[in-house]
Amino acid sequence: xxxxxxxxxxxxxxxxxxxxxxxxxxxxxxxxxxxxxxxxxxxxxxxxxxxxxxxxxxxxxxxxxxxxxxxxxxxxxxxxxxxxxxxxxxxxxxxxxxxxxxxxxxxxxxxxxxxxxxxxxxxxxxxxxxxxxxxxxxxxxxxxxxxxxxxxxxxxxxxxxxxxxxxxxxxxxxxxxxxxxxxxxxxxxxxxxxxxxxxxxxxxxxxxxxxxxxxxxxxxxxxxxxxxxxxxxxxxxxxxxxxxxxxxxxxxxxxxxxxxxxxxxxxxxxxxxxxxxxxxxxxxxxxxxxxxxxxxxx
Amino acid sequence: xxxxxxxxxxxxxxxxxxxxxxxxxxxxxxxxxxxxxxxxxxxxxxxxxxxxxxxxxxxxxxxxxxxxxxxxxxxxxxxxxxxxxxxxxxxxxxxxxxxxxxxxxxxxxxxxxxxxxxxxxxxxxxxxxxxxxxxxxxxxxxxxxxxxxxxxxxxxxxxxxxxxxxxxxxxxxxxxxxxxxxxxxxxxxxxxxxxxxxxxxxxxxxxxxxxxxxxx
Numbered sequence: 001x002x003x004x005x006x007x008x009x010x011x012x013x014x015x016x017x018x019x020x021x022x023x024x025x026x027x028x029x030x031x032x033x034x035x036x037x038x039x040x041x042x043x044x045x046x047x048x049x050x051x052x053x054x055x056x057x058x059x060x061x062x063x064x065x066x067x068x069x070x071x072x073x074x075x076x077x078x079x080x081x082x083x084x085x086x087x088x089x090x091x092x093x094x095x096x097x098x099x100x101x102x103x104x105x106x107x108x109x110x111x112x113x114x115x116x117x118x119x120x121x122x123x124x125x126x127x128x129x130x131x132x133x134x135x136x137x138x139x140x141x142x143x144x145x146x147x148x149x150x151x152x153x154x155x156x157x158x159x160x161x162x163x164x165x166x167x168x169x170x171x172x173x174x175x176x177x178x179x180x181x182x183x184x185x186x187x188x189x190x191x192x193x194x195x196x197x198x199x200x201x202x203x204x205x206x207x208x209x210x211x212x213x214x215x216x217x218x219x220x221x222x223x224x225x226x227x228x229x230x231x232x233x234x235x236x237x238x239x240x241x242x243x244x245x246x247x248x249x250x251x252x253x254x255x256x257x258x259x260x261x262x263x264x265x266x267x268x269x270x271x272x273x274x275x276x277x278x279x280x281x282x283x284x285x286x287x288x289x290x291x292x293x294x295x296x297x298x
Numbered sequence: 299x300x301x302x303x304x305x306x307x308x309x310x311x312x313x314x315x316x317x318x319x320x321x322x323x324x325x326x327x328x329x330x331x332x333x334x335x336x337x338x339x340x341x342x343x344x345x346x347x348x349x350x351x352x353x354x355x356x357x358x359x360x361x362x363x364x365x366x367x368x369x370x371x372x373x374x375x376x377x378x379x380x381x382x383x384x385x386x387x388x389x390x391x392x393x394x395x396x397x398x399x400x401x402x403x404x405x406x407x408x409x410x411x412x413x414x415x416x417x418x419x420x421x422x423x424x425x426x427x428x429x430x431x432x433x434x435x436x437x438x439x440x441x442x443x444x445x446x447x448x449x450x451x452x453x454x455x456x457x458x459x460x461x462x463x464x465x466x467x468x469x470x471x472x473x474x475x476x477x478x479x480x481x482x483x484x485x486x487x488x489x490x491x492x493x494x495x496x497x498x499x500x501x502x503x504x505x506x507x508x509x510x511x512x513x514x
Binding site: 056074103106107 | 511
């Protein structure tokens with residue numbers, strides 16, 4: 001399991017008999033990767049992350065983070081993982097310096113000079129109280145705390161939600177710089193796709209607690225395509241394709257979004273005699289919408 | 299851990315300071331009044347500590363309502379967090395009790411007394427050991443458990459008080475019907491009973507916290 005920093009098999013979280021937040025999740029996050037965990041609000045991303053950190057107990061399945069079971073070894077995992085929660089609430093009566101002083105003794109690997117460096121880089125005033133900070137600055141303090149102990153794995157749970165675009169870009173820039181400098185593994189949950197595309201090399205899509213796909217981003221973009229078929233007459237009803245995600249009919253034009261695209265498979269469409277066939281690349285947002293959108297083929 | 303204890307101290311110090319001022323206020327009052335009012339003022343100081351025991355217990359987890367996820371995401375054992383919180387509250391109660399003892403000693407000597415330890419020995423087992431301290435521990439533990447379950451200070455304080463009264467009523471009514479004849483025996487049974495109940499509540503709270511989940 002050493003090549004994966006996070007590995008789950010059949011990971012399940014059931015709050016009540018009817019409320020299953022995570023359903024038999026099989027997840028593999030390779031060491032050194034930036035893995036973007038995509039999903040709509042309420043898809044089960046936060047529940048998954050909380051299970052990985054031992055904040056929630058799994059109902060069934062297996063999970064390993066850095067080779068350790070989060071239910072049995074939460075403290076050793078937390079020592080080696082940097083975590084930023086969605087809208088992380090810290091002690092608002094503390095100053096930034098007091099927050100740092102409070103957290104520092106918990107981590108044997110805490111690096112004071114790195115903390116100082118991050119304070120400067122993020123332009124955080126040490127004496128400001130947490131309650132006086134904007135949401136963006138609050139996020140930066142959370143990121144500083146997650147990074148200053150030099151974690152092997154950084155888990156970010158929708159850290160930019162609620163931030164305005166300018167602050168979000170600054171925040172992301174900070175993350176990108178750190179990823180490049182420190183070559184860390186980053187597990188980054190978000191529902192804002194454009195930001196995910198900037199930094200990811202792996203992507204997983206979660207919908208209603210189920211992992212729809214998990215692939216290297218390049219491979220994902222190679223396999224998920226849009227095929228535009230234009231017919232002279234009526235569009236045949238029985239047009240299909242392996243891994244069909246979405247089918248849209250606009251007049252004599254049929255647009256197929258597919259997840260298992262190969263040039264060979266494209267040849268199978270020739271029997272429907274389209275006037276023209278065009279294969280279009282999709283960006284991550286289009287892919288995500290195709291996978292989880294209302295019009296997706298079940 | 300020093301860092302954890304510092305945090306609890308900073309969060310509790312305002313309540314503690316208010317408690318100290320109220321207790322000193324009642325004890326100073328006892329210095330300036332006469333007759334039955336002296337004892338009433340002293341009893342009010344002890345009742346104030348009882349009220350603050352509930353507040354300290356109720357405040358323990360209520361104050362973590364929004365920050366529990368952040369706290370639990372630090373690499374600190376849950377046992378350590380729990381014990382640190384519990385001990386901080388107990389320490390605050392003991393500080394308030396110490397204030398009572400010191401103030402009483404000051405008043406005792408300033409009014410011509412010469413052997414405070416003897417005076418204390420005569421009064422301590424009744425007022426502090428048999429009645430006050432176990433009552434503080436029990437109320438504190440009930441409010442502590444309720445704050446963990448409800449994360450709501452008023453509910454934890456009032457709920458704790460109601461539960462304490464419900465537990466105490468059978469004993470007090472029994473005591474009232476048998477009068478001072480059984481005073482010492484009953485006082486010690488009640489003391490031991492309160493400590494046993496306190497310990498049970500402490501263990502229940504510990505079990506709940508060790509399994510407590512930060513839900514979405």
